[in-house]
Amino acid sequence: MEAEKAKIKVAPQAPGRVKVQLRFLTSKPRHLRSLLLAQSGAEPPYVEDVCVLLPHMRVFPAVEAYLPPFEALKRSGAVPEDSELQGFRVVDHDRLTLSYVL
Numbered sequence: 001m002e003a004e005k006a007k008i009k010v011a012p013q014a015p016g017r018v019k020v021q022l023r024f025l026t027s028k029p030r031h032l033r034s035l036l037l038a039q040s041g042a043e044p045p046y047v048e049d050v051c052v053l054l055p056h057m058r059v060f061p062a063v064e065a066y067l068p069p070f071e072a073l074k075r076s077g078a079v080p081e082d083s084e085l086q087g088f089r090v091v092d093h094d095r096l097t098l099s100y101v102l
Helices: 033-037 063-076
Strands: 018-025 047-053 084-090 099-101
Touching: 018 063, 033 047, 047 063, 063 084
Parallel strands: 047 099
Antiparallel strands: 018 047, 018 084
């Protein structure tokens, strides 16, 4: 019996947290644009992204800082297991997009 995936809370914003968009490559498309590319015959990998809300003290200008949160998203099933983190962007202007609270 497969272990149950951990559920991660989602919210558009949270006090004391910063929204960070994580960009990744995957061969298992989930976003609409990637699904359309796959249907039209485009080969993987596909570029997708996900937003996370992290404590202020965990936001750094190096992609390595986001590997632990990204691995947590993979373990939870929020992003495909084969995903590879490619980059990040702090999106402090976005107050509406749902994000995983880590």
